[in-house]
Amino acid sequence: MTRILDNDDVRQAIDLDECLEALATAYRDLPEGRSVHRPTSHIYAHHSMDDASYSFKSVEGAVERFGVLALRITSDIVRQETYNGAMRVEKLPLAGRGLFLGLVQVFSLETGELLGIMPDGVIQQTRVAITSALGAKALCRPEATRLGLIGTGGQARAHFRLLTHVLPIDTVKVYSPRPEHRQAFAEEMSTDAIEVEPTGSVASAVAGCDIICTATSTSTPIISGDLLQPGVHYNAIREFEIDESVYAKANVLGIHTKMGGIRHHLPPGIDDLPGIRQEKPRDWTVYPEISDFLSGRVPGRTDAAQITFFLNNIGTGVQFASMGHCILKAAEKMGLGKEVASDWFLQDIKP
Amino acid sequence: MTRILDNDDVRQAIDLDECLEALATAYRDLPEGRSVHRPTSHIYAHHSMDDASYSFKSVEGAVERFGVLALRITSDIVRQETYNGAMRVEKLPLAGRGLFLGLVQVFSLETGELLGIMPDGVIQQTRVAITSALGAKALCRPEATRLGLIGTGGQARAHFRLLTHVLPIDTVKVYSPRPEHRQAFAEEMSTDAIEVEPTGSVASAVAGCDIICTATSTSTPIISGDLLQPGVHYNAIREFEIDESVYAKANVLGIHTKMGGIRHHLPPGIDDLPGIRQEKPRDWTVYPEISDFLSGRVPGRTDAAQITFFLNNIGTGVQFASMGHCILKAAEKMGLGKEVASDWFLQDIKP
Numbered sequence: 001m002t003r004i005l006d007n008d009d010v011r012q013a014i015d016l017d018e019c020l021e022a023l024a025t026a027y028r029d030l031p032e033g034r035s036v037h038r039p040t041s042h043i044y045a046h047h048s049m050d051d052a053s054y055s056f057k058s059v060e061g062a063v064e065r066f067g068v069l070a071l072r073i074t075s076d077i078v079r080q081e082t083y084n085g086a087m088r089v090e091k092l093p094l095a096g097r098g099l100f101l102g103l104v105q106v107f108s109l110e111t112g113e114l115l116g117i118m119p120d121g122v123i124q125q126t127r128v129a130i131t132s133a134l135g136a137k138a139l140c141r142p143e144a145t146r147l148g149l150i151g152t153g154g155q156a157r158a159h160f161r162l163l164t165h166v167l168p169i170d171t172v173k174v175y176s177p178r179p180e181h182r183q184a185f186a187e188e189m190s191t192d193a194i195e196v197e198p199t200g201s202v203a204s205a206v207a208g209c210d211i212i213c214t215a216t217s218t219s220t221p222i223i224s225g226d227l228l229q230p231g232v233h234y235n236a237i238r239e240f241e242i243d244e245s246v247y248a249k250a251n252v253l254g255i256h257t258k259m260g261g262i263r264h265h266l267p268p269g270i271d272d273l274p275g276i277r278q279e280k281p282r283d284w285t286v287y288p289e290i291s292d293f294l295s296g297r298v299p300g301r302t303d304a305a306q307i308t309f310f311l312n313n314i315g316t317g318v319q320f321a322s323m324g325h326c327i328l329k330a331a332e333k334m335g336l337g338k339e340v341a342s343d344w345f346l347q348d349i350k351p
Numbered sequence: 352m353t354r355i356l357d358n359d360d361v362r363q364a365i366d367l368d369e370c371l372e373a374l375a376t377a378y379r380d381l382p383e384g385r386s387v388h389r390p391t392s393h394i395y396a397h398h399s400m401d402d403a404s405y406s407f408k409s410v411e412g413a414v415e416r417f418g419v420l421a422l423r424i425t426s427d428i429v430r431q432e433t434y435n436g437a438m439r440v441e442k443l444p445l446a447g448r449g450l451f452l453g454l455v456q457v458f459s460l461e462t463g464e465l466l467g468i469m470p471d472g473v474i475q476q477t478r479v480a481i482t483s484a485l486g487a488k489a490l491c492r493p494e495a496t497r498l499g500l501i502g503t504g505g506q507a508r509a510h511f512r513l514l515t516h517v518l519p520i521d522t523v524k525v526y527s528p529r530p531e532h533r534q535a536f537a538e539e540m541s542t543d544a545i546e547v548e549p550t551g552s553v554a555s556a557v558a559g560c561d562i563i564c565t566a567t568s569t570s571t572p573i574i575s576g577d578l579l580q581p582g583v584h585y586n587a588i589r590e591f592e593i594d595e596s597v598y599a600k601a602n603v604l605g606i607h608t609k610m611g612g613i614r615h616h617l618p619p620g621i622d623d624l625p626g627i628r629q630e631k632p633r634d635w636t637v638y639p640e641i642s643d644f645l646s647g648r649v650p651g652r653t654d655a656a657q658i659t660f661f662l663n664n665i666g667t668g669v670q671f672a673s674m675g676h677c678i679l680k681a682a683e684k685m686g687l688g689k690e691v692a693s694d695w696f697l698q699d700i701k702p
Contacts (some may be wrong), residue, residue, distance in 0.1 A: 121700025349472025
């Protein structure tokens with residue numbers, strides 16, 4: 001059977017501790033030659049709206065221990081937008097009645113079969129935040145209690161959940177350029193144990209914090225090296241959030257993956273399309289990656305005064321394979337989603 | 352609605368002339384910046400059987416005129432086998448009850464939605480053969496009547512159909528290392544208009560032919576330059592079928608795509624796994640590709656005595672987008688396949 005889930009099913013199926021452990025295991029298996037992934041491909045085409053483009057992203061990865069490969073795809077219409085002088089890429093909900101398409105498809109390494117299809121929305125936010133949390137556990141001072149959070153969207157919420165899950169955080173200062181967003185975020189996320197305070201600038205959000213996290217869709221740098229004080233750990237989810245001075249200021253710098261950036265493919269002869277963000281060419285192989293810290297090949301923080309920086313530089317298929325495995329296992333146990341015959345997606349012709 | 356087809360649906364939906372025209376159009380649109388594709392990715396993992404590997408292939412491409420992007424994936428267990436001294440890669444039918452997984456997924460460039468899912472079996476053979484037929488129309492002497500065909504599998508059958516469709520072929524000599532295969536092929540494919548004769552060697556199959564076609568899964572070269580006589584057109588479907596002397600012997604050499612070979616991704620530290628064929632590194636950009644011939648940028652055959660060679664070097668997403676578009680259009684008109692709500696594959700979370 002092939003199991004087809006929606007985001008509610010995925011939400012019910014996710015156990016954070018189990019996913020944290022699964023991802024840590026998959027990262028440790030990578031240098032052992034027991035996990036595999038490839039760089040993300042991004043392919044673009046013209047859209048009928050002049051200021052938008054069609055964008056299709058694909059990436060896959062396998063974790064042998066879990067017996068699965070996951071393919072993650074997104075099929076988006078994207079537009080570059082500016083708010084308060086900051087550029088960001090906006091996805092337009094043109095599918096169905098205001099919906100988006102992002103899918104994780106999970107395949108058996110043993111038989112080749114398609115085991116499940118699920119939306120990538122909840123997984124996407126969770127898998128990025130889990131990797132940030134694993135990075136923070138390796139690099140942050142363990143007694144960190146004060147978090148400065150920039151961003152109030154889905155990624156910011158997921159990072160709030162995961163960072164407060166793995167660290168003894170009791171105070172969060174949150175900034176978003178839109179006052180109503182930061183206000184709403186603070187009201188929604190505050191708990192008895194964690195005080196969330198909206199604040200009016202990036203500088204005031206990060207001042208005096210043990211850990212800083214940016215979780216934005218900005219295309220304009222918002223963090224520079226002078227904002228990083230001794231002892232702090234900084235987590236960024238894309239290189240677009242930081243300026244060059246951050247690389248120099250960090251005493252310990254780790255990244256998610258040495259594979260580095262997205263491979264962009266435009267139609268022949270077309271140099272640019274609306275909503276495309278090209279990463280700066282950079283040799284990512286010189287930085288230690290999360291698997292180096294988790295497998296003990298590279299030490300993490302060695303001194304409380306160090307400035308540590310984890311750049312969650314790009315997603316990998318290994319994240320989706322690990323999450324997909326945990327979710328499908330739980331969904332089967334809980335009887336979640338729709339089941340259709342595997343034959344829908346099989347054939348007797350040898351391709 | 353998302354339409355889910357099987358191979359019988361695809362077979363019914365395919366109109367060869369329409370697909371030939373669609374692919375030719377997509378190739379002509381490529382240098383105009385109105386079609387787009389990316390190199391194929393191939394990712395491998397260990398399999399529980401020591402002499403096999405798991406292999407996942409993905410590629411995508413879009414044709415703006417048709418309003419679609421197609422993703423093609425295969426999820427295979429592969430094994431290297433030897434027959435009569437020739438090595439070849441065999442796919443093992445371990446999914447379901449002796450089945451394979453290969454899918455084409457078609458997305459709307461306008462909304463991002465998933466329009467259809469179909470097996471790649473019939474499409475795969477047809478799209479390769481269509482490109483070979485377009486190459487033959489550009490390079491072969493138009494009065495070619497005698498075809499030498501090496502191979503009797505699905506690709507050989509599809510090439511037989513397409514080459515006899517676009518050229519006035521009346522005689523086919525067919526060779527396969529297994530006598531029972533070439534005998535069965537000859538009996539099945541002979542018609543009133545086309546005599547098909549099984550023959551006992553590559554040399555006897557190609558002798559005196561106007562056009563030679565190899566459509567095999569061999570990993571050992573079977574055609575060398577000395578088999579190519581003045582005036583002949585030779586079509587190969589993979590570089591593994593030929594030795595280096597063929598490149599030198601051809602007066603006019605065309606390829607399918609300058610993008611060249613597959614990008615192979617193995618687990619870190621693993622150099623080889625069973626069933627992997629690594630292409631020889633080669634600068635494919637120096638050869639004219641099919642879009643150059645079809646758009647008139649590069650002349651095809653200019654002299655009846657020339658030896659022409661078309662190497663259908665690797666598949667592209669543009670082929671699957673063109674075929675997927677034609678098939679879905681026909682399937683809708685004919686009411687083929689299953690329809691499921693698009694919502695199965697959509698979400699309200701911005702990924």
